[in-house]
Amino acid sequence: MSIKAAVISQIQQIAEEMGTRKDLPPLTDDLPLTDSGLDSLAIAILVARLEDTLGVDPFTESSESFYPVNLGDFIRFYENAAR
């Protein structure tokens, strides 16, 4: 599974668990994370689950502090960390 597919599948899974799956907007690269229906807690869970599935947490491993705004930024942050 590509990193992008892993991220999207986890977002859908978390939205499912939180009962917000039906409110999930189309997960396009230019979707602001704050408009994704995922609150801070959901994004935190996403980061933890991705660490378990992809074996990487770029937020703690990166020496630069970076807070992605769009879903595309978020996915690229993971893709760069996995290289």
Place this chain on the structure above:
Amino acid sequence: MPPDNSTSIRRKIGNASDCPRRFLWGSTASVSLGDLLRGTSFGGRLRELSGRSALLACRDQFAAALALVELDGVVGRVIICPPDLPSEHLSTVIAKGGVDAIVSDHGLNDDGHLGVALRTVCSFANAPEKGERLEHGSTEWVLLTSGTTGAPKMLIHNLRSLTGAIDSSLNQEADVVWGTFYDIRRFGGLQIFLRALWGHGSFVLSSADEPLGDHLLRLGAHGATHISGTPSHWRRVLMSPQARALTPRYIRLSGEIADQAILNALRSFYPQAGVSHAFASTEAGVAFAVNDGLEGFPASMVGAPGEVEMKIENGSLRIRSARTALGYAGAGNGTLTDKEGFVDTGDMVERRGDRYYFLGRRNGVVNIGGLKVYPEEVEAVINRHPAVRMSVVWPRRNAITGSLVAADVVLKGAPDPSRASSQIADWKREILQICRESLAAHKVPATIRCVPALEIAAAGKLARHHA
């Protein structure tokens, strides 16, 4: 300490001539301090509350803010309900707080089982309170914070302890507009509300129903200059397309560990702003603020004399000052301070070089974006699942919310070997379902691991780790 800290809020702001030009802005309503002082939320019923122990249980934060200003100095005690207090804890709060009046902005529909005869509905009107304002004297403020078993701890403060950290020589400019991502019914938000009232500025309230982007635009439109929140609030701000709506001069972080990443990111995104991280808790009050842009705090602060004294014992930070809570409301909570008057914050620190760094909370308490979760409460729910022998909940480090709830579970028996992985997946899903039905969202484990055994400490209790 300013000599007028023991006054009531109304006396404090009533002395200022700038009240007509100062505002409290909610998400759907606003009021100038001048109108606030002239009007009333109680329509002639304030006298009934004089000297009473009043539970302030409003749905709307703005209504609560206006009522608080009026109740201070009139009621003997005000117990402030945080917005998400589960209704099953209300009767405990009422009993422990000696509540004999409930103030709310809606008719509490409890069929009278709470046993409090006096109900007062507050609704602000720009018309003077009828009759004389019966001043009772210094009001006790009771703030709620999370407790080990889920029932809240109730900490008694007064205006002197709550405002003791406000430096009357700072932030006094007339154009200061305070804003916070907190709710004022929690310690962190109440601090900022009082700072706005104590200075010469205005205040922008948060609103639970408002999307963050709208809140940021509103803060920007009101020209918020001094903005406070947890590191998790600020991470969310930086992930928002509306982050540029803010032009703060002062950024304050509190409520959880401020890591170097968020301090650096804020400094680079808002280069015009001073970034400060404060250590405060409902129990210990406001202890100190660190302004050098570095995580942790200088070791020279420990053991130094001053208004706030700090010591480290068994690895945890202890605070003694006139700003700590005065004690717990109700019996059965033990004592707040040690024999020397120090409050144990439960925050574990480690010295590296000339600085102390926060490690997390003792006894495995999980701090998620400023909300504390006691592991015992979550474990008790997980252990209801018939396949679970025992469980331990621990704080999993997280770059977005500081920590998350993680659970290690020991199963009673091995799963059926022919379908072990699907059976374990089913059990995990069922455990999460049970948790979601009985716990607030932030208390539900983010991740669950099945483990063969749990570490037991020498005293026979589950071993808990702080990070």
